[in-house]
Amino acid sequence: MKKESIETAKQNFDGKQVLISIIALILLGAFGTSLATKNQMLGIFLVTGIIFGYILTRARFGFAGGVKQPYMTGNSALVKGLLVTFAVTIIATAGVHWGTMVLDGASVAEVAVKGGAHPAPGSNAVKPLNLAVIIGGFVFGIGMIMAGGCASGTLADLGEGAVRSAIALFFFALGAVIGRWARYTFDKSSLADFSTTIYLPEVFGYLGAILLSVFFLVILYVIVKKYESMRKKDGSYQEIEYSPEQRPVEETDDFGLFNYETYHKFFVERWDYITGGLLIAVMFIFVMNTTGTDWGITGAYTYWGVAILQKLGMNFANSPIYSGIAETVNNGLLNHAGTLRNLGIIFGSALALLLGSKFKLKYNFRFYDAAMYAIGGLFMGFGARFAKGCNIGALYAAISSFSLHGWAFLIALSLGGITGLMYFEGKLNIIPNRNLSNN
Incomplete structure (x- = not known):
């Protein structure tokens, strides 16, 4: 990877953003402490969200990018x-589930039942496979x-x-209510x-489930490597280039704990995907062990959608579908754990860029683009x-x-x-035309 000169990196560095990030950290610390005095778990949800957001941004790590x-x-x-993230998490989760089974004297089936006699942390991710999963995933x-x-x-x-x-x-939240x-x-x-609910260790045992899952990951690796090779042969392959300010700086003889070179290494330089994936896996296991549930995102969006629609005059208090959600909303969303973690992700991502002064x-988008973002949000919420x-929740945690x-x-x-x-290539500003012509 190319390296940036330390002089250029210093010129592009904005100390004001770092100051803002420090102030934000102090405020978030005070907010988290206030939450913890009411309920320690609320503070944990906020902090884990901040860490997730920081990792996602620092490594430019995203699950949608795995397709795009x-x-x-x-x-x-x-x-x-x-794939590394999945492999590490699968092995760690197997240990947690197996340990629950042995220590509690439970059967494999009991470990996978949320709300049962001996549920393992993360058992809420074991759900039925049916037509709704297929349609929802596609949408x-x-x-x-x-x-x-x-x-x-x-x-x-x-x-x-x-x-x-x-x-x-905004439209994701509304789509979640409809979904x-x-x-x-x-x-x-x-x-x-x-519909069928299959917990792989119940069929293959824990070792067999690990081996089968890793085998599936290897198949995916082979597929993407063959596709990458094909794109290289037809001349349409592109290397992933880090922007100049995210590259490592050239090493100097002036290395020290409190100089810019050290700061750049710890707070500015972009992490590679493997580093980001390993850190996500560590945090996933931490969340599972501290909360008893897997990392989820979109459940909170339904609460946000109900809050929006109630502000617009809709009443969900007597609904068999939304009454519990409406009650939580009325008690204040800042008391809702999922909301706090999602807000934490936003804060953590912002902190990653502010600390790096980026x-x-x-x-920069057109009205057409904005309309597509809105429809896309609705589709995601519904799906x-x-x-x-x-x-x-339905992919990473479930697998x-x-x-x-x-x-x-x-x-x-x-x-x-x-x-x-395939449909939006060249039609939407975030999906430009690919250059598939041979070099």
């Missing part, structure tokens, strides 16, 4: 990072391409100053009868709640917790994403 980057550039670097895949990011990516992009993400997020109603209706229909608002999860439906969601999401890329 290979399609646009032929490059599989992010996909490799994602979500199209939406994430239109909006320019998935559920976690939309939050991170908003923290980075992308105005389009604010548009997508929850659609899934409630689906579950009461005869279509829900065509934050700026990005709003996520219809499938009961996004590419975090890591050995739920078969996660693999089905992955296929549906990928097909939806590719469909969106």
Whole structure:
């Protein structure tokens, strides 16, 4: 990788942004402490969200990019990072689930049942595979391409100053309300009868489930490597180039603890995808062990959507679908753990750029683009709640917790994403035309 001269890096450094980040950290610390005095878990949710956001931005790590980057550039670097993330999390989760089974004297089946006698941390990610998962995954895949990011990516992009993400997020929340109603209706229909819940260790044992899951990851690796090779042969492959300010600086003889070179290394230089993926995996396991549930994003969006619609005059108090959500909203969303973690992601992403003096608002788009962001947000909200999860809850967490439906969601999401890329290529400002001509 090319290195930036330390003189150029210093010239592009804005100390005011660092000062703002320090003030923001102090305020967030005070806010987190205030939350912890009411409920320690609320503080944990905020802090873990901040860390997730910081990692996502510092490594430019995103789950939607696992579909978009290979399609646009032929490059599989992010996909490799994602596969490492999945592999590490799968092995760690197997240990947690197996340990729960042994220590509690439970059966494998009991470990996978949320709310049962011996549920393992993260057992809430084990869900039925049915038509709703397939449809929801496909719709979500199209939406994430239109909006320019998935559920976690939309939050991170908003923290980075992308105005389009604010548009997508607003409509994401509204779409989540519709999606929850659609899934409630689906579950009461005869279509829900065509459903199966398979926890892989129950069929193959924990070692077998690990080996099978890793085998699937290896197949994905082979597919993306062959595709990358094909793109290199036809001359349409592109290397992923870091922007100059994110590159390492040239080493000097003036290295010290309190000089710019050290600061750049720790707070400015971009992390590679493997580093980002490993840190995401560590945080995922931390969340699972401290909260008993997996990392989820879109459940909170339904609460946000209900809050918006109540402000517009709708009443959900007597609804069998939304009454519990409405009660939580009325008690204050800052008392809602999922909301705090999602807000933390926004703050963490903003801090990553402010500490690196790279934050700026990005709003260069047309009305057509804005309309597509909005529709994409609706699609993501609907798809996520219809499938009961996004590419975090229904994909990453589900696969890591050995739920078969996660693999089905992955296929549906990928097909939806590719469909969106093929249709909107060259039509949407965030999806330019690829250069597929031979060199």
